[in-house]
Amino acid sequence: MKKIFNWIFLLIFVLIMSTIFFFTGKQHKVLLTNKGKGENAIKTNVVYSIDNQKTKKIRYRKKSSYYIKGINHVIKVSYKLENEKEVEIEKEFKAKISAIEQIDIQKIIKEEKDWITYKKSK
């Protein structure tokens, strides 16, 4: 009986570990856009960094892609105002399994809620 319990315990442990490795090691694609619509668009180039990695620049009306690993992430977006004052915004987001994360930089700058959307990957 003890032997069976040991095997069951081992099996459950391996399954839990596999699940943890799967979710924390899964690579996700993030698509970032810096396109504004209408008069409210903030026409500025931005610099972003995800999970404190190397910073990347997106010019206005351009797109960028980035690969991330795991579930919980932090994006830092910084841009310059017209008076040369630098603004930095930090946002937390979660990656979803079999989904591409689409981040709208303009919406982050405008502090709108739906700045991240999830598109099902093929």
Place this chain on the structure above:
Amino acid sequence: MLIPIVAGMGLNFGIVLGAMAGQIALIFITDWHIIGIQGIFLATIISIPFSVLLGILAGKILNKAKGREMITSMILGFFINGVYQLVVLYGMGNIIHITDKKLLLSRGYGVRNAVDLINVRRGLDSLINLKIYNVEIPIFTLLIIAGLGFFTIWFRKTKLGQDMRAVGQDMEVARSSGINVPKTRVLAIVISTVLAGFGQIIYLQNIGTMNTYNSHEQIGMFSIAALLVGGASSSKATIFNAISGVILFHMLFIVSPNAGKNIMGSAEIGEYFRVFISYGIVALTLVLHQWRRKKEKEYKRKKEMEAIMKGELNEKNI
């Protein structure tokens, strides 16, 4: 490789089965985009059931070929290689779902010749490493190797390890003392196959690219050559033989092209020299092993005959 030797099954050429299991696991994690150290650990876990199944199959077959384990395991490796190629070349993308189309051949099924492991490359090596004069020492990988070495030493001292040693020394005596000989032999092969799968994953994560249809083929021969170069025989091998053998075998790869270039003026001749030395040692060891076995059998038969003759004489005297 050491455990089947302890169990008296000789050099296990069937470790290519474990290598194939490791490669299948790596194909899966590449398809699922599991990257970094998590990818390597997940591949290790995925490889275990494949290795166990292949190990049980190999162990059962080797139980039917007692005394001819080495050649049987070698041929078994070729046979399972055919099955592996069928699964990977035809089954993957057709029967087994592969989401990443970049992994597949342009016809839509079958995995490409080379699988890029860039996402898990040096995942294990770079986890803890030490840099001394621009030379990176992969501490974590070395710790894992040391751990596996200690596992083998510990395993030999367990009840199962002692049973394996008893089976390796004399199967009849082991059977009469209540040891389940076929089961013990199967377990020896299963452990060897599982560890071979781990070894292949560690090896490929270091290289960073996988040759889908060839990477596993040479593993059996390389491991055996390294072990024998380190001073082991097909009936006795230690951790020291394995480690010193790997160092010497790798040294042959480094030294021989230079030796060939300096002595003969061509690095290619050095490569032939390396092949000649390393595989010559394998052939010589196997010949010596067979010769010794033959001599031992003859000696045993002679002793038995002498005992019978003595018995007959004693009976006549009575």
